Amino acid sequence: MSFVPALGQSDFRELRRAGAGYVDKSSFIGQLLADPAHVVLFPRPRRFGKTLNLSTLAYFLGKRDEDLSPLFQDLAVWSDPAARAHFQQYPVLFLTFKDIKTRSYETTLDAIRTEVRRLYSQHQDLLQADVLRADEKRHYEHMLVGEITEEDCRQSLRELSDYLARHHGRKVAILIDEYDTPIQSGYLNGFFDEVTLFFRNFFSAALKDNPSLFKGALTGVLRVARENLFSGLNNIVVSSILSDRRYATSFGFTEAEVATVLEQARPDGGPAGQSAPAPPPEPPRLDEVRAWYNGYLFGGQVIYNPWSILNCVASGALRPYWVNTASTDLLQDLIARRGLGFSGETEALLRGEPVEARIDENLVLRDLDQQPEALWSFLLFAGYLTTTAVREELGEITASLAIPNIEVRVAYRDLFRSWLRRGLPERRHAEELLRALLGGDAPTLEALLERLLVTVMSYQDPAGREPEKLYHGFVLGLLVQLEGEYDVRSHRESGFGRADVLVRPRAPGRPGVVLELKVPQRDETPEQALAAAARQVRDRRYAAELVAAGATPVHELVAVFDGKRAWVRNVDEALSGAMKGRSQD
Structure with missing residues (x-):
């Protein structure tokens, strides 16, 4: 049977009904149901199948009139009698925060209100039941059409789970996808304290000492328990990618699964002489796929990113699919x-x-x-x-x-390119910067570095007593994009010391660059700092390795940074300026 990827489809029922290719991860359900933990958190990187797994779990557990057994009968979970005893037995509250990426606490809270109202709308048949008191019905109607307060949101899952448990005579499964996305937005946009406080109360109400809770499952990228986000939740267990072998293969594809997908995706060719639709592209070989997408180790198991594999199969091309969709x-x-x-x-x-x-x-x-x-x-x-x-x-x-x-690896290169474009929006400026570096053009390099500093660089120094480290990382980030034709090294042994940055061509006959970076010391002028850096380059013969490698010409440059100011000189110019200064004195 041919494997047809369903790209971007994270709804289990829709995927199965469409007959799309599905790598069976349903044994995850039996493992979770057998787990004594009341609530389990699954931190995994983005695009590793977290949403689809929670969707599969929601359809399996969800109590409904429709019989969904045809969706599961050929899957691993169906051959697990203990798991099947739970099939369609519980009310399910399934909500996702993966799209809540806002710039203020107010807009984040509005997005949470929308998600909460959607949940209440899904279960509004409770209003026709006899289980709600008059005041509870009024509150429910308020959650559907009224002004939902912050406190309403905090208590929403706890209250709705109580209503559902009372109505169905069954405890409730609470499934929360990408729980930490709003928290990361809070960190980035200055409302971290507010959003953390909200979710601490939100999770505590829903998951701690909730008599209506059957099982809880959360997914996200990060585990941030020490922010007191889960303070007091002694019933939550974290499935670590470092040590938890039980769920090691639940998210992402094993190499055996990748091999099966590649084999099933190969075109069959079809009978000769008959017209047929154009065959799907030939997928790459396993060794090629391994080099591009392999490398993750979860609980001791080698795991592939499923998003990359499925896109590779669909297009037949080896490209950086995951890094083009993950939030950076x-x-x-x-x-x-x-x-x-x-x-x-x-x-x-x-x-x-x-x-x-x-x-x-x-x-x-x-x-x-x-x-x-x-x-x-x-x-x-x-x-x-x-x-x-x-x-x-x-x-x-x-x-x-x-x-x-x-x-x-491509992601790191592209991240720096994207960052460079933020500081130098015109592509010609970024190209000019590298051209100035490799050409030893100190005035142009100075002007463009300073433009970058003003635009995207914080002058606050997280390196404490060694501010050079901040600027050293800044320059190294720019040089990542030289990879391929040049070998860029920092603090490398050369001559009688270590140069801050060496740009060595991989083939002789191309230019090489020595770059020494400084921050003025107390009472030191930029020109004095430039001269000190230039003397260090010459006295310690930093250019020796480049000369030995056949670089020609070799440019010796020194750069001094102070806040968002930059000064760049050729070594000869810096030394000459120092001599003129002394003669004038």
């Missing part, structure tokens, strides 16, 4: 404010080397500005890094991290 707002913010935390470790990642980092599963979004481990944790859980090894000692998790595959 938070990453863009991190690049603009701290160069994505660039350091020697980040540079090693871009060279394809693993790095060691401490991982905190209870991610504190506030710490992204200050704590390196918070940044590594975010990149891991968001799918921009993967683990190659994990160890835990005395409750502290240390992981070897790496860029998962070609697709995500």
Whole structure:
């Protein structure tokens, strides 16, 4: 049977009725029902099938007049007698926050009101039942057509679950998709405290000590328990991608599943001599798919991003599908404010080397500005890094991290290009900046760097006593797009020391660049800082490696940054200026 991808379809019933290709993940239902945890949180990267899994669970558990058994009879869950005992037995409240990406708390609350009203509308047959008191009916009608207050929203799931449990004589399943999307928006747009306080009360009312709750399941990208978001919810269990083997293959595709999808998607050809629709494109080979999309490790299992695989099968082309749809707002913010935390470790990642980092599963979004481990944790859980090894000692998790595959490597390049376009909207300016760098054109480089600083760079220094690190990451981010023709290294041994940035051509005969970065010390003028940097370049022979590699010409540049100002000089010019200054003195 040919596998036909249903791109963007996350409604289980619609997908099955359309006869679209479906990789059977229904055993997840039996695992969840057998799990003693009352509420389970599943943090996974975006586009890993979270919404479809919750939709499948909702249709399986949901009590309704329509018999949905034909949707499940050929799936794994149907051969699980313990799971089948729960089939269509419970009222279900299924809501999603994946599209709540707003810029203020007021608009976020409005979007939540809309989602709550939709839930109440789905179950308004309760108004015709005899289970609601007169005051409860008035409140229900108010939730349908009245002005829903903030407190109404906080208590909405608890109250509606009570009504449904009373009416059906069954406890209620509460399923919440992408719970953390509004929280990330709050962090990015300055209303983090308000949105966190709201959801703390919202989740507590619905999921803590709720006598009407049968089972709760939440999905998201991040686990943010230490923000007190789930304070007091001792009944919630987190399915970690680092250590939880029970649900390791529930989200995303295993390699065996990918191989099956590729095989089923290959055109059959059809009988000779008969006209037929154009055959679907030939999907790439498994080894090609592995290089582009493999690399994630969940609970010790190798997992592929299903969105990328399905798009690859549909188009027959190896392209960066996931990174073109995943939200990058938070990453863009991190690049603009701290160069994505660039350091020697980040540079090693871009060279394809693993790095060691401490991982905190209870991610504190506030710490992204200050704590390196918070940044590594975010990149891991968001799918921009993967683990190659994990160890835990005395409750502290240390992981070897790496860029998962070609697709995500392309993401880093494109993120910096996008960021560069924000600062230099005209494409010619970005091209001029790189041309100025490789041509040793200090005045043009200075003007364009300063324009970028003014537009997208925060002068606040998260590096504490080492402000050079902020600007060093800023410049390294620009140079990522030189990858391919040039090898860009930072703090690399050359001559008698380490240059801040070396741009070495991969083939001789092309220009090379030494770039030394400084921030003026106390009472030091920019010209004095430039001269000090120039003397360091010459005295320590930073250009030696470029000369040995056959780079020609070799440009020696120094740059000084102060707030949102930039000064760039050729080394000879900086040294000459220093000599003139001394002669005038």
